[in-house]
Amino acid sequence: MSKKGDNAKKALIDSLNGVLADHLALYMKTKNFHWHVSGPRFHDLHLLFDSQATQILALTDIIGERVRKNGGDTLTSIGAIAAKTRIKDQDSTSLSPEAMVKELREDNIALIAAIREAKAAAGEAGDNATDGSSDDWTDQAEQRVWFLDQIIK
Structure with missing residues (x-):
């Protein structure tokens, strides 16, 4: 493989590990919100957050x-995830349901951008499988944003 090809493959692996870290971090945040949501919308949001977390987690093995x-080598620890993710921690257990929804919406939008970067890197590296799979990952994240948008309105 040429030097350019090696660099493209390294860039793809780095980008995929970033997307993997983002999915793992978003999974944890979504589960945090699932566990800690309260108020009159508890039931619906509790179920929605659980459903979204399950969907996010299901992609982690595929991306890895x-x-x-x-x-490439995948992420190996919580520290490795923390070093690569763009998803910001949220340690509060008392956010309002509205704040939870808005934060997850913004995080999923950031995830879409990361997936699109990985898709571009896959194209550069000639990885048709990742290029194609990333369309499904994007669609899933866009659906989560759409659902969360409906709650905000």
Whole structure:
């Protein structure tokens, strides 16, 4: 493989690990909100957050395996996730339901941007499988944003 090809593959692996870290961090935040939501909308938001967390977690193995199939090493620890994610921690257990929804909406929008960057890196590296799979990852995140938008309105 040429030097340019090596660099493109390294950039793809780095980008995929970032997307993996973002999914893992967003999963944890979504579960935090699932566990700590309260108020009159508890039931609906509790179920929505759980459903979204399950969807997010389901993608982590697929993304990690794309890293491995491209010859890279995946994230190995909480510290590695923290170092790579763009998703900001939220340690509060007493946010309002509205604040939770808004934060998850913004995080999913940031995730979409990261996935699009990984898709571009996949194109540069000639990885058609990641390029195609990233469309599904984007669609799932866009659906989460759409659902969260409906609650904000």
